[in-house]
Structure formats: structure tokens, C-alpha cells
Amino acid sequence: MKTKIAVLTLLAALSGSAFAAPETFDFKDPKGVNNAQFKLDAPLEAVTGHANGISGTVIFDPEKPGDTKGKIVVASQSLSVPNSMMQGHLHSDKWMDVAKHPEIFFEVKELKNVKTSGGATTADATGTFTCKGVSKELTVPVKLTYLKDKLSQRVPNMNGDLLVIRANFTIKRSDFNIMAHQVEDKVSDEIELSLAIAGASSK
Amino acid sequence: MKNTLRIFAVLIALAAGGFWFAKGANRGWTKNKVQIETVDEITGIKGFRDEKVFIPGLDVLAIATGISVVVFGISFAFKTKNQKQTPST
Numbered sequence: 001m002k003t004k005i006a007v008l009t010l011l012a013a014l015s016g017s018a019f020a021a022p023e024t025f026d027f028k029d030p031k032g033v034n035n036a037q038f039k040l041d042a043p044l045e046a047v048t049g050h051a052n053g054i055s056g057t058v059i060f061d062p063e064k065p066g067d068t069k070g071k072i073v074v075a076s077q078s079l080s081v082p083n084s085m086m087q088g089h090l091h092s093d094k095w096m097d098v099a100k101h102p103e104i105f106f107e108v109k110e111l112k113n114v115k116t117s118g119g120a121t122t123a124d125a126t127g128t129f130t131c132k133g134v135s136k137e138l139t140v141p142v143k144l145t146y147l148k149d150k151l152s153q154r155v156p157n158m159n160g161d162l163l164v165i166r167a168n169f170t171i172k173r174s175d176f177n178i179m180a181h182q183v184e185d186k187v188s189d190e191i192e193l194s195l196a197i198a199g200a201s202s203k
Numbered sequence: 204m205k206n207t208l209r210i211f212a213v214l215i216a217l218a219a220g221g222f223w224f225a226k227g228a229n230r231g232w233t234k235n236k237v238q239i240e241t242v243d244e245i246t247g248i249k250g251f252r253d254e255k256v257f258i259p260g261l262d263v264l265a266i267a268t269g270i271s272v273v274v275f276g277i278s279f280a281f282k283t284k285n286q287k288q289t290p291s292t
Contacts, residue, residue, distance in 0.1 A: 033243045033250030044261065045231030050238060050251045080253055082234035147246070154245040164246045198246040 022061035025199030034197040041188040053078030066114040160202035208278035219267030233260035
């Protein structure tokens with residue numbers, strides 16, 4: 001009898017852990033939809049652009065979203081603005097210096113204020129944001145949406161789950177040595193960032 | 204030559220203004236690509252892809268106006284036919 005109870009308990013624990021297993025989501029998007037947008041205010045026209053070179057991995061457990069950890073990488077070469085000359089300046093050593101600093105990344109260490117409703121989780125993600133070789137601790141509000149078994153609908157012949165991450169936050173050029181305290185009358189110091197990315201965990 | 208340069212200067216300004224207006228009278232910077240928005244149906248994410256296009260902005264208009272003013276200014280270096288003729292005594 002005791003043996004039966006022990007076996008049943010063990011089976012229950014195993015089945016529970018199988019459903020609660022953390023998944024690794026890869027954010028390199030084969031459809032090229034993942035993007036980060038940026039905006040800087042300027043007198044004539046706000047400088048707006050996007051970056052499509054998104055990659056990175058996030059470990060997410062749908063049963064324990066607060067344990068989420070990971071790293072999202074943006075290729076600085078993929079930063080794009082509508083004017084080619086302006087893009088050249090943006091990529092140059094005076095601004096983003098993409099040759100010397102090819103990646104911008106955010107490494108998540110922990111989530112706080114985690115609230116989950118259905119498949120959606122909102123939280124404050126604390127981690128290290130690195131841009132142009134400068135790393136700073138940031139706390140960023142994020143929304144994680146877990147889409148179970150939806151990978152096959154997005155990428156044919158691939159089964160698995162999707163994790164959508166959305167985030168909006170602001171950084172300052174001066175904090176990351178991006179023409180720090182220069183031309184602030186022409187381009188604002190504040191950079192508004194918006195992230196909308198989907199990662200895949202294939203089975 | 205004087206009048207030719209002045210007419211040329213006016214044509215430059217008119218052509219630039221007309222081209223700028225025809226291309227949408229963009230009051231920002233010149234654009235040589237635009238972001239085309241796409242929506243991923245499964246995730247709801249708005250994606251963007253670049254499409255090459257030329258939309259002149261105020262910078263192009265300003266440059267054309269500057270060239271027009273310079274050409275008009277050069278016209279003052281040339282004398283009219285009446286000024287060239289020796290006055291009779």
C-alpha cells in the first residue's frame with residue numbers, strides 16, 4: 001500500500017513537472033517580423049527608425065513566469081532610418097559606432113511585480129542594458145504572452161510554442177556615450193524604445 | 204547672359220518647388236526609403252520592411268533655393284547691353 005502511494009506520488013510529481021518545464025525561446029525570427037523601434041524628438045521632424053536584426057534566447061516557464069531569464073540582442077548594423085545620409089551618421093563612430101559595437105543587448109536577471117492573467121504576464125524586468133559598450137542596470141515594464149502550440153501556424157512544419165514580448169521604455173543618449181550632451185538642441189537626449197518580438201520554442 | 208541666368212535661377216526654384224509639392228510637400232527631412240508596416244496574424248506584432256522611394260523634404264527645397272539665389276547673384280556680374288555701349292559725346 002505504502003509502495004503504491006509512493007509510486008502514485010512520484011508519478012504525480014513527474015507529470016506536474018513535465019507541464020511546468022521551463023522552455024527556451026529563440027528570438028531569431030525566420031519571418032523577419034521581430035523589430036525594435038526608436039524615436040528621438042527633433043525640432044524639424046522626430047527621428048524615427050527601426051531595427052530588424054533581433055536575436056537572443058529567453059527561458060520562460062509558463063507555470064513560473066517570475067523565473068524568466070534571458071538576453072535579447074539587437075544588431076546595431078540593422079538600425080535603419082528613412083534618410084540614407086542620416087543612417088550613415090547614425091552608424092558612424094560619432095553616434096552608434098556599429099563597427100566597434102555590433103550589438104545592443106538587454107540581459108534580464110529577474111522579474112518583479114509579476115501579474116499573470118490567462119496566457120499574458122506583465123512584470124517589471126530588471127537587467128543590464130548594454131549599448132555602445134556601456135552597461136547600465138535598467139528596470140523595464142514588459143508584457144509576455146505565451147501562445148501554446150502556435151508555432152506551427154506561424155512557421156509551417158514546426159511544432160512548438162511562441163512567446164511574445166512587448167516593452168516600451170526610454171533611455172538617454174548621454175547615459176550611453178551617444179554624442180553625450182551634444183546637439184541636444186537638434187536631437188533630444190531621450191530615446192524612446194519600443195520592442196515587439198516573438199520567440200519560438202520548438203518541440 | 205544676365206537675363207539668361209536670372210531666368211535659369213527662377214526655373215531652378217520653380218522646378219524644385221513644383222517637384223517638392225508633387226511628391227507630397229514633405230515638411231520633414233528628405234526620405235529615400237519608407238517603412239512598410241506588416242502585421243503578423245498569429246502574434247499581432249507589427250513588422251516593418253524598408254521600401255526604396257524618394258520623397259524630397261525641406262532640405263532639398265532649401266538647397267535648390269540656395270542654388271537659385273547663387274545663380275541669381277552671379278547674374279549681377281554681367282552688364283546689360285545698354286551698359287556695354289559707349290555713351291556718345
